[in-house]
Amino acid sequence: MNLSQLYYFKKLAELQHYAKAAKELYITQPSLSNAISSLEQELGVSLFQKTGRNIHLTKYGSEFLVYVTSGLEQVDKGIAIMKNYAGTSDGGKIDLGCIITVQTGYIPKLLNDYKTRTAGVAFNVREAASAPLLGELKSGHFDVVFCAHGEDDPDIAYIPVLTQQVVVAMGANCPLASKAFITPADLEEQHLISYLDTIPLGRAMRRALDERGVQNVEYNYLDESILAGFAANGVEAAIMLDTFFLHSVEGLEVRPFYLSALERRPCYHRVYLAYSTKNYHPYCVDHFIQYITDNLVLEEDPLARYID
Structure with a gap:
């Protein structure tokens, strides 16, 4: 078993189609089929089952995918961290959403300050109201959002900023x-x-x-x-x-x-930085969240009243 096989398995599990997966992996379809067959033989279980021209995960494949996804996320983060130490990181891109009242002053200053400390990170910024922002955060369209506090949700963390x-x-x-x-x-x-x-x-x-x-x-x-x-x-x-x-x-x-x-x-x-505790974050997103946590968390004023 090697790392490539695990990446191949994850991509095939996402697309459930050999030709599409092979195209996105830049390998031939026979090479992908051989890699998956070899992985199944080594594990001793069938990971996929054919349904007409398509395939779907077996119960063993579904369970294995959880471990593979978690493991590859940690590998990717480790690689990103090592490249950052070596000065060879490409930085990455962060999809950021915000409410309109912070996009003219707070967000530009924040991102400019952050970019002076962290080279190579690009931000894709889009404005919307708080409720849509939180919905798109949960669905994975945003990595982080700056918004009002929504309903309590165990899958979303809020940092007052x-x-x-x-x-x-x-x-x-x-x-x-x-x-x-x-x-x-x-x-x-x-x-x-x-x-x-x-x-x-x-x-x-x-x-x-x-x-x-x-x-x-x-x-x-x-x-x-x-x-x-x-x-x-x-x-x-x-x-x-x-x-x-x-x-x-x-x-x-x-x-x-x-x-x-x-x-x-x-x-x-209060306006909050919100992020998903459930969705996968690349290293650049985790680093940005940690920067906010370490440097920009709002200190509560005991003389004030907060309505959120």
Whole structure:
């Protein structure tokens, strides 16, 4: 048994077709067939069974695939680490997803800083909302994502990396504009708008406001751009996050939101680096996650309130 046979077996198990597997492995179909037959003879079990022109794994093949996949992942990582020590690594590519509010400032700075420390790593960056990002993370389309905390899931790990402050935004004619800060008591007579409560941020905002008895809220909006637009041009006040969107809306007044006038505890929503604990990660992805873990984990402020 040799390493090539194990790679051949894994590829054939993925494609379940000799011709397709041989093409991707850059070998002939007879060479692949001979390698698999030799492996089966050495193991003493049949790994594949023919079904017409296709094949599928036997129960022995399915079990063997688990061990082979795990073993080859460790071999690949070991090779990558040794090449990195030797300065011959090609770096690799990381598919990264992020919410829009971190893609203009935080992500470019983070990646530029990381690239100065780690040569050769390329990033493929795509923006989406938190829920789709987490779905594509689990399916393997992303290696890591920067997003709001989703529902608890044993297959996803979250590392807090930055905060965005909760504020109240309004037009200049709103009665709240005369205040230096806003508390839940100030909102009792005010018509409020906030995020859709079907997205992670909206659910977190609704929980926080419900705890403080703030009930007159319309949870219908997707992001800060539309919330800020309605707040600046209407009678509504928007309870939302302080992001770059707010600074591009003319006539908008923004005030910090505190839980009480006495304590004046600011509220923050956290953004997380999320990654799958189940999916395979090449060495470059593990190294990036470790870099975040070692250097950029957010320290919790005991005086603040986190709504996520």
